[in-house]
Amino acid sequence: xxxxxxxxxxxxxxxxxxxxxxxxxxxxxxxxxxxxxxxxxxxxxxxxxxxxxxxxxxxxxxxxxxxxxxxxxxxxxxxxxxxxxxxxxxxxxxxxxxxxxxxxxxxxxxxxxxxxxxxxxxxxxxxxxxxxxxxxxxxxxxxxxxxxxxxxxxxxxxxxxxxxxxxxxxxxxxxxxxxxxxxxxxxxxxxxxxxxxxxxxxxxxxxxxxxxxxxxxxxxxxxxxxxxxxxxxxxxxxxxxxxxxxxxxxxxxxxxxxxxxxxxxxxxxxxxxxxxxxxxxxxxxxxxxxxxxxxxxxxxxxxxxxxxxxxxxxxxxxxxxx
Amino acid sequence: xxxxxxxxxxxxxxxxxxxxxxxxxxxxxxxxxxxxxxxxxxxxxxxxxxxxxxxxxxxxxxxxxxxxxxxxxxxxxxxxxxxxxxxxxxxxxxxxxxxxxxxxxxxxxxxxxxxxxxxxxxxx
Numbered sequence: 001x002x003x004x005x006x007x008x009x010x011x012x013x014x015x016x017x018x019x020x021x022x023x024x025x026x027x028x029x030x031x032x033x034x035x036x037x038x039x040x041x042x043x044x045x046x047x048x049x050x051x052x053x054x055x056x057x058x059x060x061x062x063x064x065x066x067x068x069x070x071x072x073x074x075x076x077x078x079x080x081x082x083x084x085x086x087x088x089x090x091x092x093x094x095x096x097x098x099x100x101x102x103x104x105x106x107x108x109x110x111x112x113x114x115x116x117x118x119x120x121x122x123x124x125x126x127x128x129x130x131x132x133x134x135x136x137x138x139x140x141x142x143x144x145x146x147x148x149x150x151x152x153x154x155x156x157x158x159x160x161x162x163x164x165x166x167x168x169x170x171x172x173x174x175x176x177x178x179x180x181x182x183x184x185x186x187x188x189x190x191x192x193x194x195x196x197x198x199x200x201x202x203x204x205x206x207x208x209x210x211x212x213x214x215x216x217x218x219x220x221x222x223x224x225x226x227x228x229x230x231x232x233x234x235x236x237x238x239x240x241x242x243x244x245x246x247x248x249x250x251x252x253x254x255x256x257x258x259x260x261x262x263x264x265x266x267x268x269x270x271x272x273x274x275x276x277x278x279x280x281x282x283x284x285x286x287x288x289x290x291x292x293x294x295x296x297x298x299x300x301x302x303x304x305x306x307x308x309x310x311x312x313x314x315x316x317x318x319x320x321x322x
Numbered sequence: 323x324x325x326x327x328x329x330x331x332x333x334x335x336x337x338x339x340x341x342x343x344x345x346x347x348x349x350x351x352x353x354x355x356x357x358x359x360x361x362x363x364x365x366x367x368x369x370x371x372x373x374x375x376x377x378x379x380x381x382x383x384x385x386x387x388x389x390x391x392x393x394x395x396x397x398x399x400x401x402x403x404x405x406x407x408x409x410x411x412x413x414x415x416x417x418x419x420x421x422x423x424x425x426x427x428x429x430x431x432x433x434x435x436x437x438x439x440x441x442x443x444x445x446x
Binding site (some may be wrong): 002003006009010012013014016017018151154155156157235236257285287 | 407
């Protein structure tokens with residue numbers, strides 16, 4: 001009888017952790033309504049005072065564009081190749097390089113408005129075990145470029161703020177380093193023990209990612225040679241996002257776990273990002289989750305299911321929309 | 323008790339092999355819960371059973387042994403599950419149940435054993 005109870009309970013824990021989908025309410029209900037209405041990208045978060053409309057860059061045409069398909073201008077010229085994308089508000093240049101026996105994909109992004117740097121949740125719902133492939137989410141949101149996010153759904157704690165909505169305000173730990181993207185598009189690194197999620201929102205945080213660690217801060221590498229995510233001590237596929245200057249970013253994905261690409265340690269990854277000239281860089285979910293989507297296709301080699309080349313479903317993406 | 327010690331030793335060996343195989347597919351992600359999984363049946367099962375077999379101490383009653391086995395099982399499964407979750411990079415709000423229930427069952431088994439010894443001494 002006891003053995004049966006132990007097995008059944010364990011089965012439930014596994015199902016709850018990996019299978020059973022659950023959707024949760026955001027901490028701030030008012031912002032959910034604004035988020036899901038889809039009527040206007042210029043969402044105003046009443047309690048925080050943060051608004052993308054206040055922080056749009058000079059180009060009013062570009063800042064009016066949203067992922068609902070509205071075009072900023074009927075006569076807008078879009079130039080897209082396999083390695084670049086350019087319109088009036090977005091300029092992306094893709095490069096692929098080899099570093100430490102690993103293929104690394106770098107998207108150099110220049111925006112005219114912070115509005116174009118966005119995030120999306122799988123199935124447009126905040127919850128647990130709600131996942132979609134990065135490429136599917138990217139297509140659903142008309143993204144030009146996308147990478148996987150922090151896979152917030154795998155954790156029960158850690159701040160989650162997306163597009164100005166506070167979804168989770170429970171700290172993972174006092175030392176948990178988060179990436180905060182302000183409504184003006186600026187990057188900063190905070191520790192969850194130093195500030196509450198509500199305070200971040202009040203100060204104008206537009207996106208908060210709770211994975212980490214921070215790879216580069218103020219242009220200096222902020223991880224040691226033996227620093228790793230959890231207990232990983234080996235090379236792995238990686239995803240990171242970094243800020244070079246105001247509205248100038250990089251999204252970087254490193255392959256790994258294949259014969260062609262060994263993968264990078266966090267320190268190697270931080271070194272690579274530092275060489276790109278970033279002032280701030282942050283490690284997002286890696287391993288099998290690491291995926292980069294550009295111009296309608298996945299351009300790296302995601303290794304979901306061990307070392308098999310296939311794309312993993314994840315909780316969220318960071319993307320550049322038009 | 324020697325038979326019990328051997329059985330726990332086999333379970334420890336199984337746990338050791340299981341954790342080695344699991345870790346070998348974890349792409350370098352390490353978890354102490356998985357690495358040291360074998361210690362639960364070894365230190366809480368095989369070692370006490372072997373000591374009892376050579377120390378000529380009273381054999382625990384069936385009830386005490388039942389509580390103890392159940393506790394070792396809960397802690398071992400809890401450790402294995404914690405290792406799986408840690409290697410995957412996730413958490414569960416239910417893992418604490420294994421540690422609490424396992425510890426309570428061990429405590430119940432130990433109390434049952436020592437109280438029975440105490441009553442036998444006072445009765446004798």
